[in-house]
Amino acid sequence: MLKAAGGQAKSIGQSAGCGYHNDVGTDGHDGTGGAAPLFIYAPGDADSLSSTVTAMGWQPVVERRKGHIETGFLASGARIAIVDARESVEAGLDAVRDLADAVEINAGALLILIGEGKPVALSQAIEAGVTHALEMPFADDRLLQAIRLAKRHSLRLAGRGTRTTIEIEPGGRDALTGLGDAVTARRWIEARLGEGRPCSLLLFAITRFEMINTAFGRETGDDVLATVARLIGPLLADIGSRNTLIARTAGAEFVIGIDGRLPVERLRLLAEHLIDQVDRPVLSGVHQVSLSSRAAIAVSRTVDRDAAALLRRASTALASAKSSDQLRVRIVGEDEAVEAEHETLKSDLRTALDRNEIKVLFQPQVSIASRRIVGVEALARWDHPTLGTLGATTLLAAAEGSDYLLALSAHIQQSALEAASRWPKSLTGLRLSVNITASDIAQPAFADGFLALVERSGFARDRLTVEVTESGLIEDLGSASMLLAQLRASGCRVAIDDFGTGYSSLAYLKMLPLDYLKIDKQLAQDIGGNARDRVVVRGVIDMARSLGLAVVAEGVETEEQLSLLAREGCNYYQGFLCSEAVDSAGLAAVVEGWG
Numbered sequence: 001m002l003k004a005a006g007g008q009a010k011s012i013g014q015s016a017g018c019g020y021h022n023d024v025g026t027d028g029h030d031g032t033g034g035a036a037p038l039f040i041y042a043p044g045d046a047d048s049l050s051s052t053v054t055a056m057g058w059q060p061v062v063e064r065r066k067g068h069i070e071t072g073f074l075a076s077g078a079r080i081a082i083v084d085a086r087e088s089v090e091a092g093l094d095a096v097r098d099l100a101d102a103v104e105i106n107a108g109a110l111l112i113l114i115g116e117g118k119p120v121a122l123s124q125a126i127e128a129g130v131t132h133a134l135e136m137p138f139a140d141d142r143l144l145q146a147i148r149l150a151k152r153h154s155l156r157l158a159g160r161g162t163r164t165t166i167e168i169e170p171g172g173r174d175a176l177t178g179l180g181d182a183v184t185a186r187r188w189i190e191a192r193l194g195e196g197r198p199c200s201l202l203l204f205a206i207t208r209f210e211m212i213n214t215a216f217g218r219e220t221g222d223d224v225l226a227t228v229a230r231l232i233g234p235l236l237a238d239i240g241s242r243n244t245l246i247a248r249t250a251g252a253e254f255v256i257g258i259d260g261r262l263p264v265e266r267l268r269l270l271a272e273h274l275i276d277q278v279d280r281p282v283l284s285g286v287h288q289v290s291l292s293s294r295a296a297i298a299v300s301r302t303v304d305r306d307a308a309a310l311l312r313r314a315s316t317a318l319a320s321a322k323s324s325d326q327l328r329v330r331i332v333g334e335d336e337a338v339e340a341e342h343e344t345l346k347s348d349l350r351t352a353l354d355r356n357e358i359k360v361l362f363q364p365q366v367s368i369a370s371r372r373i374v375g376v377e378a379l380a381r382w383d384h385p386t387l388g389t390l391g392a393t394t395l396l397a398a399a400e401g402s403d404y405l406l407a408l409s410a411h412i413q414q415s416a417l418e419a420a421s422r423w424p425k426s427l428t429g430l431r432l433s434v435n436i437t438a439s440d441i442a443q444p445a446f447a448d449g450f451l452a453l454v455e456r457s458g459f460a461r462d463r464l465t466v467e468v469t470e471s472g473l474i475e476d477l478g479s480a481s482m483l484l485a486q487l488r489a490s491g492c493r494v495a496i497d498d499f500g501t502g503y504s505s506l507a508y509l510k511m512l513p514l515d516y517l518k519i520d521k522q523l524a525q526d527i528g529g530n531a532r533d534r535v536v537v538r539g540v541i542d543m544a545r546s547l548g549l550a551v552v553a554e555g556v557e558t559e560e561q562l563s564l565l566a567r568e569g570c571n572y573y574q575g576f577l578c579s580e581a582v583d584s585a586g587l588a589a590v591v592e593g594w595g
Contacts, residue, residue: 035059038147039078041069041095044087049113053082056144066091069098071323074316079108079154080147086113086136089121093128097210100129101250102315104182105203107157107308109150113143128210129251157183176222177229180247185255188245189307193300198261201310202271203296203318204232206278209252216287224289225252231277232256235270253318255311261299264331265345269388271295271329280557280576290525290558294321298332345398348384353404353411357383358395360415361581364590365433365552365574368566373591375431377467377574378416379581380408409437413450417457417464419584426588433465433495438474447486454492461491467518468508469497477511485513495552499540509547517544521555521575527564538568545569 038058040046043066050060063072073081081099085092096112103110109131114121116136125133132150134142174181180188192199206212206228213221225248232246232254245257256270278293296317304310313332321330352358362376382390399405413434420432440446454461466487474480484494495516496508509517519540526533544551553565556575565573579590 037061037076037078039063039073039076039081040084041072041081041099042084043091043095044084046084049082049084052140052143053147056140056147058147066094066098067323069095070102070319071316073099073102073108074106074312074319077312079106080150081108081110082147083110083112083130085121085125086115089114089118093121093124096125096128096130101205101253102319103131104129104250105253105255105315106312107154107182107186109154109157111146111150174248177226177248179229179232179254180245182247182249185245185247185249185257186307186311188247188257189310192259193305193307193310196302197259198300198302200258200260200262200267200300201298201314202256202258202267202274203298203314204254204256204271204274204278205294205318205322206252207292207294207322212289212291216289220287220289224291228278228291229254232274235273235277255314263386264297264299265394266386266388267297267299268329268331269390269394271297272391272394275328290560294318294324294328294330296321296330296332345394346404349395349398349404349408352382352384353407357385358408358411358415359383359583360412360419361583362416362419362432362587363574363581364578364587364594365431365572366578367572368562368570373430373578373594374572375433375465376587377433378412378420378435380412381581405437405439406443409435409440410453414453414457417454417459421458423584424588426591427584430591431463431465431493432459433467435467435469435497437469441468441474441480441483442476447483450487451490464491465493465495465516467495467497467516468512474508477507481511481513488513488515498554509543509549514547514549516552517549518552518554519570521553524553524555524561524565524573524575525557527561527568534564534568537565541568541570 035054035058038053038060040049040053040060040062041064042049042062043064046060046062046064050062053060061072061076061078063069065072081103083092083095083099085095092112092114096110099110102108110129111132111134112125112130113134114125114136118135122133122135131153132146134146173179173184189199189201206224209221209224212224229246229248236244236246236256236258243259245255247255247257249255258267275293275295278291280291296314298310298314298317300310317330317332321327324330359381360378361381363379364373365375365377366372367374380392380395382395384390395408396405399408413436416432416434420427423430436446436450440450443449450466451461454464466484468474468480468484488494493515494513495518496512496514497518498520499517508514517540519537523533523537523540527537541551550571551569552572552574553561553570554574556562556565556573556577558577562573562577578594582590
């Protein structure tokens with residue numbers, strides 16, 4: 001425990017004998033003659049603190065905005081972060097929680113400054129991840145001592161030091177998960193870079209993990225981490241690398257290291273698979289815990305020789321992914337790499353349609369009132385010969401901007417109708433939903449061609465729903481309204497998909513002839529968040545009901561989400577709570593087991 005200025009200021013995790021007289025440096029020099037950066041988060045007046053550390057030989061990098069703490073630290077290049085919590089303990093603790101994982105994975109140190117007589121705050125700061133602390137009042141020499149201890153701590157974590165008396169911590173295993181630890185990860189990377197061998201890194205984080213500890217307790221949080229750790233290994237089985245790294249490097253962050261320079265799209269696919277697995281509800285004791293996760297990818301370059309620099313680039317990408325509402329995976333140097341990968345996929349798509357690599361799966365839709373499976377949505381999957389299974393998001397991204405979007409859409413529609421027409425008797429009561437795009441609707445004769453396709457398949461029109469999906473903007477709502485009216489007159493029903501995101505708007509509801517409104521999965525999943533989220537969902541459902549539309553919620557994963565949606569008047573749902581997307585045989589098994 002740290003004492004006030006009358007006693008010796010101690011670093012958490014260090015003994016009283018580790019004073020600054022035995023430290024590796026006496027100022028902030030970076031070893032090249034320049035001043036090393038020192039990151040400071042101070043929501044109040046930082047001028048005095050900034051001047052003090054400048055006089056000590058450091059180059060302060062000050063951040064006052066809460067939303068930029070993690071990215072600010074990573075961009076600063078600093079190894080030490082100071083959180084000034086003297087004016088606001090709560091703001092300081094929030095900052096510590098935001099910084100802790102980024103500091104730990106980058107072998108840094110986190111020093112908090114707190115007011116006098118705040119033992120509870122100090123205890124909470126330790127729990128949140130600080131490595132060092134100072135309690136008011138303290139003089140400049142005590143601050144200097146704490147910064148030097150923080151510097152020493154950082155150098156030891158990084159496996160560096162200028163004194164032979166400093167014991168380098170051996171790499172080992174994380175006690176909770178049994179995976180490698182942060183030291184193991186850095187040494188694994190350094191070994192490859194030192195030999196000039198390429199490697200690929202995937203950083204993975206459970207977002208808002210502190211909320212799980214708060215809501216369910218640390219025991220449940222630990223159980224969740226152990227469960228996630230067990231999911232990672234099997235996903236690497238098909239990589240083919242004989243020497244992979246799996247480590248837990250920070251509180252809720254993991255790193256996967258792979259020998260060699262894998263294609264970016266294959267790494268993205270691995271990251272997407274991992275996120276899909278983790279983002280399902282996890283059962284821990286009596287608790288069902290919903291998780292959210294993000295990932296970042298970095299591939300070493302021929303000039304890379306520093307594990308810390310590579311990890312920092314990857315950490316910066318991960319921080320960007322965590323701050324995004326839509327982007328689940330961020331890639332270092334993504335602009336150049338992804339463009340090249342997309343061009344390759346566009347070229348591959350040309351032959352994928354001919355080779356029948358693009359399959360259709362079906363996700364059940366359940367009536368909330370009766371708890372019966374009443375329909376399915378057809379979803380596309382690409383069985384790529386080298387990249388494995390690619391989801392609809394990657395598939396459509398490759399098709400957009402190419403000459404194959406219309407051909408792809410027609411292929412999916414035809415495949416879904418032909419498969420559904422061969423369903424066994426146990427499935428003949430189900431409705432089928434197929435997607436049509438804005439590009440489809442823009443075609444003058446689309447309705448006639450689509451209805452001819454339905455006729456040839458033998459699938460009953462009165463069991464078919466067309467979902468207008470927003471991969472592009474519907475520019476001519478008048479023509480679209482006439483086309484959809486023609487489909488409705490033939491017996492089909494019409495739904496607007498992903499309402500609440502993308503281009504979908506109130507104008508669509510006003511002008512298009514619709515039967516269903518489908519709530520985007522992000523809105524459905526957010527309903528379990530705060531009161532504001534529930535008000536938004538309630539407003540969408542009330543609006544749909546007033547227009548005579550039935551409501552389908554996508555992405556439902558927990559009983560809590562389902563209960564809240566039912567309370568607000570939602571009619572149908574689909575999502576992992578019932579089943580993932582399956583083929584026709586799997587669908588029959590789900591329906592049989594469900595009933």
